[in-house]
Amino acid sequence: MINSMTAYSSHETISESCSIGVEIKAYNSKHLDVPVRLKPRYGLFEARIKQAASKRLTRGRVEIRLDIKEEAGRSFSYNVDIKAAGTYLDAVMLLKKALNLQGEPDIKMLESAPGVIRPSEGLDLEALWPEVEACVEDALDGLDDMRKREGDFIRNDFDKRLEFITGKLELIEAGTDDLLEIYQQRLIKRIETLTKGAIEIDPDKITQEAAFLADKSDISEEVVRAKSHMAQFNLLMNSDEPAGRKLNFLLQELNREFTTMGNKAQNAGISHMIVDVKAELEKIREQVQNIE
Numbered sequence: 001m002i003n004s005m006t007a008y009s010s011h012e013t014i015s016e017s018c019s020i021g022v023e024i025k026a027y028n029s030k031h032l033d034v035p036v037r038l039k040p041r042y043g044l045f046e047a048r049i050k051q052a053a054s055k056r057l058t059r060g061r062v063e064i065r066l067d068i069k070e071e072a073g074r075s076f077s078y079n080v081d082i083k084a085a086g087t088y089l090d091a092v093m094l095l096k097k098a099l100n101l102q103g104e105p106d107i108k109m110l111e112s113a114p115g116v117i118r119p120s121e122g123l124d125l126e127a128l129w130p131e132v133e134a135c136v137e138d139a140l141d142g143l144d145d146m147r148k149r150e151g152d153f154i155r156n157d158f159d160k161r162l163e164f165i166t167g168k169l170e171l172i173e174a175g176t177d178d179l180l181e182i183y184q185q186r187l188i189k190r191i192e193t194l195t196k197g198a199i200e201i202d203p204d205k206i207t208q209e210a211a212f213l214a215d216k217s218d219i220s221e222e223v224v225r226a227k228s229h230m231a232q233f234n235l236l237m238n239s240d241e242p243a244g245r246k247l248n249f250l251l252q253e254l255n256r257e258f259t260t261m262g263n264k265a266q267n268a269g270i271s272h273m274i275v276d277v278k279a280e281l282e283k284i285r286e287q288v289q290n291i292e
Contacts, residue, residue, distance in 0.1 A: 002158070002237055003292040004150030005029070005060035005244075009142030013135040020132055021067040022139040026147070028290055029061040038066040040114070044125060045132055052136050056144065058242045059292045064139075066132070081116055088113040147292070154287050155237060161280045166230060168273045172261060173223050219261045226257040244291035251285045 010023040034050045034057075045066060053062055092109065095101070229250050236243040236250070255278060262274040 001240055001243055001292075002151035002155040003144075003147045003242065004154060004290055005147070005292050006290055007143050007146035007150060009139050009146060011135055011139040011142060013131060013138075015131055016071070018068055018070045018128070020135045021065075021069075022135050023065045023067075024139050024143050025063045026057075026143060027061045027063075029059060032057055032059055033061045034064065035061075036064045036066065039068070040112075042066065042068055042125065045129065048129065048133070049136055052133065053140065056140050057292070059244060062143075064136070066136075068128075068132075079117070085113065085116045088116060151291070154291065157287060158237065158284060161284055162230065162233065165277050165280055168277050169223065169226055169230070172219075172265075172270050172273055219264050222257045222261045222264070226254060226261075229254045229257070242292045244288060247288050247291060248285070251281055251288060255281050 005026060005028045007026045008024065010021070012019060012021045014020075032054065034053045036046045036049050038045060038049075049064055049066065053064060096103075233247060233250050233254075236246050258274050258277050258281070262271050265271065
C-alpha cells in the first residue's frame with residue numbers, strides 16, 4: 001500500500017454549547033509521533049486523541065491541534081488548590097537555589113502549574129467527548145484521503161521507473177549471452193597483438209581460458225535476485241499493509257545486485273545501463289522516504 005506521510009486536514013463541528021475544531025498536519029518521520037496541542041482544561045482528551053490517531057497511522061509526525069470555543073456569555077467559577085500551589089512554589093525555589101538562578105517566581109508561573117487553578121463549572125467534558133471524538137475522526141478521514149491521493153501520484157511515478165528498470169534488466173541479461181565468444185575473440189586478438197603472429201594459437205586453451213573468464217563474469221544469479229526483488233516490490237505496492245520500510249530495504253538490495261553486476265560484467269555497455277538503473281533507483285529511494 002502506498003500512502004504518503006505528508007498531508008493536511010481540518011474539520012469543525014458546531015453544537016449548542018460550543019464549537020470544536022481539529023487541525024492535523026502530517027510530516028515524514030521514521031516512527032509515529034503524535035503531539036497534541038490543546039488548552040490545559042481539556043487535557044483529559046489528549047491521550048484519547050493520540051489513541052485514535054495511532055489506530056489509523058503507523059509512521060510519521062502527526063501534529064493535532066484541538067480548539068474548543070465555548071458558548072459566548074457562559075460564566076465559570078474556579079477552584080484554587082493552595083496546597084498544590086505551595087508545593088509547586090517550594091519545588092521552584094529548590095530548583096532556583098540548586099542551579100543558582102536569579103529572579104523570583106511570578107503569578108503567571110503559578111497560574112500555569114498543573115492542578116493549581118481548576119474550573120468548577122463549565123462544560124461536562126465526559127459528555128463532550130463523543131462530539132470531540134467524532135470531529136477528530138472526521139479530520140483523520142480527511143487526512144487519510146489526502147495521504148492516499150498523494151500515494152497514488154507516487155505509485156504512478158514508481159510504475160514508470162520500475163518499467164524502465166525492468167527493460168534495462170532484460171537488456172543487461174541479454175548482453176551476457178555471448179560472453180564466451182566475446183572473451184575468445186579478446187584473447188585471440190590480444191595474443192596476436194603481443195606475439196605479432198609468431199606463436200600458433202591453441203584453440204582448446206583459448207576456449208578453456210575464455211570459459212574461465214566468462215564464469216567469473218557470470219551475473220545470472222544477480223539477475224535472478226534482482227527480478228525477485230522487483231516482483232516483491234510490486235507485491236508490496238499492492239498489499240493492504242504499510243510498505244515504506246520494506247520498500248526501502250528492497251531498494252538497498254536492488255542497488256547491491258546492480259552494483260555487483262557492474263563489477264562482474266566488465267562490459268562498457270552493461271556498465272552504462274547499470275548507471276542509468278541506479279539513477280532511477282535513487283529517485284525511487286527519495287520518494288520512498290515519504291511513504292508510510
